[in-house]
Amino acid sequence: MSGSRSARKSFVTPHMRNIPRSGIRDFFEIVSTRKDVISLSIGEPDFVTPWHIREASMDALDHGATAYTANHGLLELRQAIAGYIAAGFGATYDPRTEILITVGVSEALDLAIRAVAGPGDDVLYHEPCYVSYAPVIRFAGANPVPMTTGVDSQFRLTAGMIESAITPNTRVLLLNFPSNPTGAVLPRSELEAIARLVVKHDLLVISDEIYIELTYDGPMNSIASCPGMRDRTILLNGFSKTWAMTGFRVGFACAPPEVLEAMMKIHQYTMLCAPILSQKAALEALRNGDPDKAHMRSVYAQRRNFIHGRLNEIGLPCLLPEGAFYVFPFVGGFGLTAREFSLRLLDEENVACVPGTAFGACGEGFMRCSYATDLDNIKEAMRRLERFVGRLRPAAT
Amino acid sequence: MDELLKLLRQNALESPENLARLLNQPVEEIRARIARYEADGIIRGYQAIVNEDRLDLNRVRAVIEIKVTPEREGGFDKVANRISRFPEVESMFLMSGGYDLLVFVRGQTLQDVAGFVSERLATIHGVVSTATHFMLKTYKDQGVLMFTEPTHERIQVSP
Numbered sequence: 001m002s003g004s005r006s007a008r009k010s011f012v013t014p015h016m017r018n019i020p021r022s023g024i025r026d027f028f029e030i031v032s033t034r035k036d037v038i039s040l041s042i043g044e045p046d047f048v049t050p051w052h053i054r055e056a057s058m059d060a061l062d063h064g065a066t067a068y069t070a071n072h073g074l075l076e077l078r079q080a081i082a083g084y085i086a087a088g089f090g091a092t093y094d095p096r097t098e099i100l101i102t103v104g105v106s107e108a109l110d111l112a113i114r115a116v117a118g119p120g121d122d123v124l125y126h127e128p129c130y131v132s133y134a135p136v137i138r139f140a141g142a143n144p145v146p147m148t149t150g151v152d153s154q155f156r157l158t159a160g161m162i163e164s165a166i167t168p169n170t171r172v173l174l175l176n177f178p179s180n181p182t183g184a185v186l187p188r189s190e191l192e193a194i195a196r197l198v199v200k201h202d203l204l205v206i207s208d209e210i211y212i213e214l215t216y217d218g219p220m221n222s223i224a225s226c227p228g229m230r231d232r233t234i235l236l237n238g239f240s241k242t243w244a245m246t247g248f249r250v251g252f253a254c255a256p257p258e259v260l261e262a263m264m265k266i267h268q269y270t271m272l273c274a275p276i277l278s279q280k281a282a283l284e285a286l287r288n289g290d291p292d293k294a295h296m297r298s299v300y301a302q303r304r305n306f307i308h309g310r311l312n313e314i315g316l317p318c319l320l321p322e323g324a325f326y327v328f329p330f331v332g333g334f335g336l337t338a339r340e341f342s343l344r345l346l347d348e349e350n351v352a353c354v355p356g357t358a359f360g361a362c363g364e365g366f367m368r369c370s371y372a373t374d375l376d377n378i379k380e381a382m383r384r385l386e387r388f389v390g391r392l393r394p395a396a397t
Numbered sequence: 398m399d400e401l402l403k404l405l406r407q408n409a410l411e412s413p414e415n416l417a418r419l420l421n422q423p424v425e426e427i428r429a430r431i432a433r434y435e436a437d438g439i440i441r442g443y444q445a446i447v448n449e450d451r452l453d454l455n456r457v458r459a460v461i462e463i464k465v466t467p468e469r470e471g472g473f474d475k476v477a478n479r480i481s482r483f484p485e486v487e488s489m490f491l492m493s494g495g496y497d498l499l500v501f502v503r504g505q506t507l508q509d510v511a512g513f514v515s516e517r518l519a520t521i522h523g524v525v526s527t528a529t530h531f532m533l534k535t536y537k538d539q540g541v542l543m544f545t546e547p548t549h550e551r552i553q554v555s556p
Binding site: 024037039041042043044046048130131132180298302303305306309310352354379 | 400404415418419420421546549551552553554555556
């Protein structure tokens, strides 16, 4: 008899086997077994893509736009992006050689890491952070080096933290501000201090700026506009959050020509191009979507005020997030881990929030609540959370 | 328009406490501002937006274009004020273009509205002509869609 299945060696490579599944995925599977859940676990806008943007895509389909585009993406769209980045974020890029349209920022991040980091290279990034950073760095064979941020720095990264993490192997610094899951934003002065450090140590920055348009209290700052940074930054941005276009899967990367060319090669051989209908929609968003983004930003800002106020009233202290659409309250005061707190909240009140540990070990004691959902849902979720915390409190004292 | 008015236009039932949280202002301040808007006549009332097509009221709504001769003193206002007082008239506007007044009216039956136009409107001194259009179906009213958009389920947890 031939060997049983369990005795057979695995077909999967050891380095893939060793990459853990996303903590979010894990939590999703628990939530998806339940009905009538109020979910504050959703990392995408609750708005439907504005009508004129959808219409641009339908119109393109009507006119037979069903083919590949250039690998870099539609030139018209790249030109529009060059104008958008120059006007809004103070960095200029040549649309022919320095801008690449990708399948969301997720693809762009993978391309960026693979283009500039490999075995033996350290990539610095800040935690708590988006779930894909460490795995994507590992896919490239590079070494992910997390830097821990916490409430004491308002979850901001500082030049000092980076300086103490730099080693001779450090090649790349990965930034994500405004940050998922904390909503932290870096002030211009800190970005400039980081920029000086990056220049001094001859590093490259990958800046994931997908939430940059959801900056509520001050100007939107891109590190690419800091002195000396344009030629050592890969700027990543997209349309998913700003124009509620997650399902269109369209993002972009701006980088100096040599780096962009390397990213383009991977994109060319693996993805070919972003879907043409999504690129057409993105072009319409850039041309005529300013009122939509302003409207959505003001709605998010009001919900942010509301949920921040309620969480603090309930006794779950949280900072006022300056960007993105998440709050990150402290839930560690009840003798429960973040995961235990989230699971009991789900079990007892049917409210889903992602435990902070899904975003790095230093997320212990915290929970991510997304306010990219209807205000009525937020109100009801807060009511249930208040009841839940009310039950925990006597036990904790 | 200020944010408080925008929020009230979206949902006039929102509590002052919640408005205060949304706008990050003290609740007393919100109450005072609403009172001021009411006193100044900026807020003129609070109504539910009802989809009457769903109620089987068998009521008729019409839009009437009216041409009038402006009066030497008071221009259009005099005749407009007179017309606007009829309880049948729901909304009314002075317009540029091919006619002068646009009037939204409501009646129990088609005959009702026809009678209102021929016997009461057309006979007013200064009214030169009328053109009546009956409404067949409401798709959107006061910024609110009267049909429910299909919702696309979002996944419950996403990164």
